[in-house]
Structures are given as C-alpha cells and as structure tokens.
Amino acid sequence: MLSPTRLPTPDTATDTFVDFRHVYLAYSESADFAVEDINLQTRHGEFIAIVGPSGCGKSTFMKLATGLKPPTRGKVCVDGAPVTGPLKFVGMAFQAPTLLPWRTTLDNVLLPLEIVEPYRSNFKRDKAQYTERALALLKTVGLDGYANKYPWQLSGGMQQRASICRALIHEPKMLLLDEPFGALDAFTREELWCVLRDLWTERRFNVILVTHDLREAAFLADTIYVMSKRPGRIVARKENPLPQPRDLEVTYTEPFTELVHELREHIGRVRST
C-alpha cells in the first residue's frame, strides 16, 4: 500500500537536498492556494517523480523548487540554503524541446553557457573546452555525428535528446523535467528513459520529474510522490522497491506492474474526490 504523506526523515541533516517545509503558494492575493502544505525532502542524488491529475500543481512545485516563485507561506531550501531567487545550478527540459531553429544542434546545446555566469564571461576563451564537453554529451545520448545538423533535420526524439544535453551542459546539480517525453511515441520514449537512466547513473545529479506516465515514474524514480487535485497536496509518497539501475525488462515483471497499479489506484482516488 502507498504510505500516507508524512515528513520523511533523511539519513542525516546534511543529506537533504530539496527541502520543502509546509509550503503554500497562491498566484495572487485573491486567488486560492495552487499548492498547499507541501512537505518533501529529497536526498542528495535522488531521482524523484511527481504524478497527479492535470492542474494539481506539479509545474507550480517546479517553480518553487527552482526559485521562480517564492512561497506564499512556508520555506523552501535547496542544497542547504533557503531559495530566495532563481537558482543557477538547475537544468530544465520540457515537453517541447524548444531548440532554436537557426542554431545547429551543437550551438543549441552550448546556449546556456553563453547566457549563464560564470561560463558567459569566459565563453570565448573556453569555447573549445565547452565544445568538447557538448560533443561528449551528444555522443552519450546517441547524437554522435549530428552536432552540425539543424533542429529541423532531427526527429522529435533526437531533438529531445539534444534538449536534455542542453539542460545538462552546465553540469547542474539539479535537473527538472516537466513531461519531457510526453510528445514522443512509446518506443522513442522508452529509449529516452534509458538515456536518462544512464546519464543519471553516471553523474548522480538530483532529478525532479513531472509526468503523467506512471510507468515512466516507476521505471526511473527512486521515490514517487502523488499529488491531489487543486489545491495540490502531496497525498502519498512511494519508495520504489525495484533496484537501480533498471532495464526495460523490469517493466514486464510483477513487482513493476504492482507498483504501477498502486499508483494508478491512488490517482483514481484523487481524481474521484
């Protein structure tokens, strides 16, 4: 059974990476809370997934975790410090890859380094080193040989691979993924699950994945949080019992199917209330 929401106790105080304490957010003074009393702690290097019905506040949670929105009440800390504005050590990828059509794949991947300090100031000086890093990342996600192609010369799945490289080029401590594979066909999606699994296994950045796909959450995440309808609350926290790293074969096993069923039942309950 899914355990009801509670404050999980991290192994040690310093092991906590993302720390939400009684967090509420209303988008305006007159609006109701979009999310309410969010309590959540992640460990360093943990991969979490957030699932819930449409409009429950998953993207709002992301905005709070990255400092794009301050909480109306409560406290958000990341990596031991209160979040007081947009965090620099974050990489993001969304459902639409949003690559710039006039830039090559390589130049799209390099873009954050041209914008974000401290890379920006040294971009010209260090461009060769950054290019090497970008090419190595592109190779890792299977885009070897596509660096000089334009986005319109790539398939949807290839564009999303490039978008993940762009999110990781500045070696962020935290990767936020908002429905990153939602627009892809089932085969490509599963391929990209494996790409993400390999990158995370190698680099162990912190991941927050927002998804409607319960199989995706069950395949990738260490811990899965279920949110209720608006106002969004965390109504369940499920530690994934399946050992990491996982192969696609695991998706055909009973423990995986049981986990997905548990999550589905819970989503069914929050949708019907």
Ligand SMILES: Nc1ncnc2c1ncn2[C@@H]1O[C@H](COP(=O)(O)OP(=O)(O)OP(=O)(O)O)[C@@H](O)[C@H]1O
């Ligand atoms: N900028 C905004 N101004 C006012 N209300 C907003 C804003 N952004 C989101 N909301 C409201 O906050 C609530 C939560 O929205 P949010 O986008 O976080 O949900 P979500 O779970 O990510 O939705 P979906 O699954 O459909 O993407 C919704 O009721 C939405 O209408």
